[in-house]
Amino acid sequence: MNLEMDTTNNQAVITIIGEISLLMATKMKELLDQAMKSASVTMIQIKDMSFVDLSFLQLIYAAQQKCLKNRKRIVFHESCVEQLKQYVQEAGFSHTITMN
């Protein structure tokens, strides 16, 4: 699965390569959970993004809500922000997901 996490200096980086589908939803939740526990800032980097599933957007929303309570942050790598914004907008999530 093209999904991995690396933690350094209180920042966790989750790297996803390619399509973000339902197949990786459970694994994604696990990684987000670990990342939020281990670091105050979680950076998500998506390489070769071709599709973003609703499950991912729901997870990010829920994770950002949790971060908000715990004074933590989830941010996106600048290389994927613009494209991700497009998916977020298409899904009508612009008002709920914070994009950096």
Next chain:
Amino acid sequence: MDNVSNSYKEETYELLSELEAALLELEERPDDITLVERAFRAMHTVKGSSAMFGFQHIAEFTHEIETVFDLVREGHIPVTKALINLTLKSRDQIFDMLEITGFDDYTSEQKTLLENFKSLIPEDLDKNIDDDAEIADDIDLDITPETIAMNLSENPPEQITYRIRFKPNENLLKQSVNPISFLNDVRNLGDCTVVAQTNKIPSFDTIDPEKCYTFWDIILTTSQSMDEIHDIFLLIDQQSEVTVHIIDEGELDETDGYKRVGEILTERHDISEEELENVLTSQKRIGQMLLDQNIVDQGIVTSALAEQKHVKEKRQKRSQAVSMSSIRVSADKLDMLVDLVGELVTVQARLTQEATYQKKPELISISEEVERLTSELRDNTMSIRMLPIGSTFNKFKRLVRDLSSDLGKIVVMKTDGGDTELDKTVIEKLNDPLVHIIRNSIDHGIETPDIREQKEKDREGIIHLSAIHSGSNVLIQIKDDGAGLDTRKIRNKAIERNLLQPEEEKSDKEIFMLIFESGFSTAEEISGVSGRGVGMDVVKKSIEALRGSIDIDSNLGIGTTITLKLPLTLAIIEGLLVKIAKGFFVVPLLAIEECVELPPETLSRVKQQNMMNLRDEIVPFLNLRELFLIEGEPPPVEQIVITEAKGEHVAFGVDHVVGQIQTVIKSLGKMYREVEGISGATILGDGTVALILDVVQLVQTAEKLELGRIN
């Protein structure tokens, strides 16, 4: 024919012009998909409205072409010269079909064209298209006559705004269905605002990432029906919920705003009337208040605000569109309006004169106010009749294309100043002269590609059409980079035709002007296009009939430029009011060079010789008193108006020059229409009729009289 059919035909003629323009541009830029779309849209509308009005044969004919262009749009068929040729020919056939009443069968040419179009469709696509066509035809048949009239208007189809709430089944994602794809399908129907409702998404610790917790509020403005929207969700499972409501029917409201957020929320049952009432008692904004009291979450308020913003914007745009919209008025009604304004101008002039005569300050004040309003009304009315000449220019692109192709030449037409406005009547009457000039330029002016290459010119010849304002006139220039006029050839031909004596000295300009003489042509071969010498003299007469003038300049081997000078309008004339005995005459200002006064002894000699010396130039003199057989003695000091007619100066003797006048032209009655030298009449402030002189015709009449005397 009834009004609706007339408006159908008018609109179809316009659409065919649009189609022609798009095709000609597409020929130049075959990769430009927007031009394919433009041509397709024109055809589609012709097809639709033809079917609605019972011109089924036109609808079916157009359908075949439209089908091919649909495949062009999708990239299955390339844009080629052959396709453009076929489509242009078909466009002409549709034009012809509109002209004839009654229909039995397509002509053999039309049948061949249809076959040619069918043969362009790749076999593997043929069947699918037939199926689609049947569906499309079924839809067309459902349209009522009321819809027809609406569709024919210039307004776009009615736009309705819907509120859609899409609540997918919780397990939709597990069924491998992506709900976002439905949102994208809805988006394709029109202008859309989508707000995801996330309040049902559990906390991160309890969320099942494979479940769908989100639902959506979608505000869609579209011309599609509610059924079209439901069709998108047709295949979704029974557990998912889709509700569609019309929230704005596209009609003009007294207000251009929309409901308040509270109204939207109660209407959608997101809050109760009671809850709304409770929060309204506080001072905060309704959305914030609802959030503060945890009645709704942020998503709900956001979607209500989005709905409010969406519909408000649509209504405002609609309101602006209505205020900016135009209406179609028949030319007859406009002509009548111009006539009435003309009458008003006359009455106003009388009022001004009477007020001045009576010297009553109050009456003078009223008359000045009426004069100001009349002047504004006249200018506005005249401006309504003004049309940009660009549409006429565009018509010639096809002429240039077809004619140059027939003659084996490559000619490109360039235009400038297409937005220059001229009176509708001038534009209509300008068409034929311009056709003659352009045909001549292509036939005699522009050389074949090989000859041009030998002369080190581009293989492609250029005809440049331009229009520019010059005072109260418009200058239209037709310039080609062809062979230019050969003064030697013109001179020889003129001598051969007794238009010039061998020993007669003429400037190049005077020689060029000979091509406007009746029956003059230097073409060695008579072609189907030109060469018979019929045309350029007609061109000159037509331009002069429009109170305009024509000028020509040419350089051998480089090209020819023909300049037409035309008045902005035919309804009003700028003239010089002159008096002979008790009669008033108006000399068009366009023809006047200057006014001079001669001492009595010189004048007497001029009258005897019918000639005068104007700064060493011998100018023919016409005594209008004599020409019009006006009795009585002239005043001791007479005035002379120097005009330009047929490229030469001519002097007219009058009793008095009253002054410059701008006046409305009235046409003469049947009895006086044939009177030579008079082109119309006008009514002066005191009700007196003044005759408008046709300078060119007067000179011709005088020449005839002179010849009669000599013989």
